Amino acid sequence: MTTPNVSTPRLKAPAEVASLELNPHDLSATLYNNDLAPTTRKGRTWSSYSIFTLWANDVHSLGNYAFAIGLFALGLGGWQILLALGFGAILLFALLNFSGFMGEKTGVPFPVMSRIAFGIRGAQIPALIRGAVAVAWFGIQTYLASVVLVVMVLAVAPGAAAINSNNFLGLSTLGWICFVSLWAIQLVIVSYGMEMIRKYEAFAGPVILFTMGALALWMFIQAGGSIAWSTGEAKTGADMWLSILGGGALWVSIYATFVLNFCDFTRNAISKKSVVRGNFFGIPLNMLLFGVIVVMMTGAQFKIDGTIITSPSDVVESIPNVFLLLAASTALLVLTIAVNLMANFVAPIYALTNLFPKHLNFRRAGIISGTIGLLILPWNLYNSPAVITYFLGGLGAILGPLFGIIMADYWIMRRAKVNIPDLYRTSPTGTYFFTRGVNFRAVIALAVSAVAALVLAFSPAFAHLSSFAWFIGSGLGAVIYLAIAKHGQEYKDVSGEEIAVAPTH
Template sequence: MVSAARRVKTTFSSREEFKKALLAPDAPAEGAAYFNEDLLPTPPERRTWTALHFFSYYLTQTFSSGSYNLGATLVSIGLQWYHGMVAAAIGSIILSAVVVLNSPRRHALPRRLPRLRARTFYGGMITAVCLRAVFGTAWERIPNALPSSAGISSKNLLAFFVYWLVQFPVMFLHPTLLRHLFVVKAVYTTVALFGVLGWAVHANGGSIGSFSYDKQVVLSGGALVWPMIQAINSVMGALCPILINQPDVARYAASFSQATWSQSTGILMSKLIVMFVSCATTSATTGILGKSYWNVWDLYDALLTEFWSPGARAGIFFAALGMVLATIATNAGSNSLPVGADGSGLLPRYLTIVRGQVLCALLAPLCVPWKIISSASTFLTFLGSYTVFLMPACGVMVVDYWALRRGNLHVPSLYTKAAGTPYAYLGGWNLRAVAAWIAGVAFTVHGIAGSLDPGAVNQASENMYKLGFLLSFFMGAGTYYVLSLVWPVPVYPADHVAADCDGDTKGFEYMARSEGFFAGENVDRIRGILVGDHGVVECDNLPARGYASSNEKDRAAVV
């Protein structure tokens, strides 16, 4: 506490000290800034994520109010509950394949694309249920001073900011610490969801119900084809942003194997379980309440009203608290962490991952997310639109790593735009990737209009949008591959001449063995302390590569 006060006093003691305090740790104070402590390769002692953490991470992203709502929402477009299960299984298999392909093998590096999401509204609505359970009628007596056009009431807006205040301290946690939150959340939220389901079955006379919902229109035969495709696309779209920021967490893996099967298992299990739990809970509570609720906060609020008592208030509070924790963990893992990683890449001199996470939290209320979650159709359109803009970039990343570079990344070159380096491109812009992204987006984006306003575009356009995940992915990937055949991407620095100890540099994932460093190179090269050069090097008595040099571990408090 004393040292913190001393640092604050020093920061404001002079203009120079204030400017120094703004600098991100390990970022250069002058000249070009392409790195800071969060952008440098992750040192071995910081690679602490195990299979348990990756499994919990994906369980965390799915066992949340967003995925819970999706299960029952699919019913609203004419599908049966088991159709949702099939859609979840198919979508999860495809997602698992993309996740593994987008996990950098043995390269402890972040790769990123700027984006911002706001799920804080979910947390606010669940928090409103918690506050009602705690304060009872006092909460109900809060008058509403907002018009209906606002899309939210005064007390729900208050709950939104209460949730925001509770969530805000989590934004100061680095990913190396966040992993523990994911494990706690995975256990607590799973117990809470099954607890509500068990109570609902008991209250419904021991029956899970017939999976029939009020105002449900059941489709059959050929009419099911495109709603099923839309369901699969929505299932995949719910985790789409995580596919792009996958390397931001995979870089912390203790080993590559820890970040593959555990993630695939977590995706498949969690999607199937939450899809069943949401539909089953809604089915059982429909028999109790006589009405189907697709929003988890509406359901909990209705149960609280129907069974108002001290026991019901306590039970709903702890159940809703599980969803609050779920939303906090989801925001931290799939929203704030990517923004923090992107921010550090965009402004490496001043932004670290934690600073970017805090900035994301400060911007969240400005996104008015309650406007997005206004109806089931809007919610599905919101999820689907993610795929249109993100999957072309994901396709580019997969093709670039696996097909073109064959798993070979020269790490020191990632931190410079000097002419002749493989990632300098044209002023730092990879125009092949830009063109591929535009092609992928343009191929399906026109269908958004049809989803928002039926009849605005022809049926073919609407159907292409329902296939947006796969179409945009393959269009982006295919365009990038073709352009790279015509205009090949460089793999290594133009002036590099391989030494005998470098071996076959054209082999698949050759550079992964040394974590992206040639003989004679280590992290000091990135910091500007040249060890060796890009030319011919002698193999004898060279410093170890990457983070293995004698004093590197002590010097690199990275991440």
């Protein structure tokens, strides 16, 4: 008698059964670890105050003061500078809310967010571009802070000048000691994760606001209770308005990095309201205070001796009391570290973690990115106009198109619908697999719009449009992407709460 040919289901091997039990959501270890995972709603700690203190530190950075004071040299008066900063602040408030809402909803960092538009593998492109810009500026900002520390050391211990006259790889012995000390402090803070960064920013914010306000008031008193509202013949008419709009646009461009990866911070936000409130007090209101301080400091100094300061550090150096000078200098160091942590350290950490999720976590990636920031000898980069202009400036110009593509894909194409578990799956049927893990339409849109952005940034023929390069690049990236992207698809909104981890850092 013949046995019927009956097909029976294939029994899963013991290893497959164990794998399903340990990984029931079919997540890939090449895309998922505890640092890249979405954060659970419960346990998030970033309140409105946390978001506000980010801006309390970053807005008052020394670089921002140098930029705003530079507007005087372009022929703008006090009220015109306030108007330019106000215009930029309104735009920034809107852009940062759109970017921040993405992180608050999904709970994922920027490299994972980039997978939505660029694919699970293509996301390495925006993540590494953002990370490369940040790690270079981390080293440069640490070096600039070390210069302030050298001045402080020499003020307290003039004998240290003996170790400040030699040169090894571009720095004196004292320069190396100060640089490595500040570098190590930042690595220690980062080693405790995002929660420690939040606490440091919360501490530094009030210190900076008080210090800058006190410096402005001191200058106002030194000038006899009045200031000069302009430092020369102020612009009028169409030329004035073009300069005001251009100044506001450049103010937004300064934050091109932050509007891109703001989700790295808002993924820990308690609610959308906390993002909006933190941004409102930290951007429009705080920037108004920033503008008033700039006008008071610059106008007071110009009234006193007819010179224009280049930075608050010029004011600090003129303080006659050594104790007060050291206190103010310490506050500037606190500020520089706060700005560096948020703007230039977090992004490369997540970029490296995204590149090697099996081997790196937040702490290890922090040590590696910090080490890179040391090994590149950043003072040499800072002293090389070609590197600053063409390498870092070129990478910065590409951030506009990246922002436009990611925002257009998330808000216009998908209407904020995200299948969060699929961001961590390598299945060819996954939402973000596209073609071998890359959305080549997004890559093409980036390549075309990036070329246009670079031409605008570096071609003398378009110098009159250079102030608006970020907006043009961002808009061009969005338009090209929407023109060539696949339309008519249905998108599902799937929560990531089941695969989320508690935001321990």
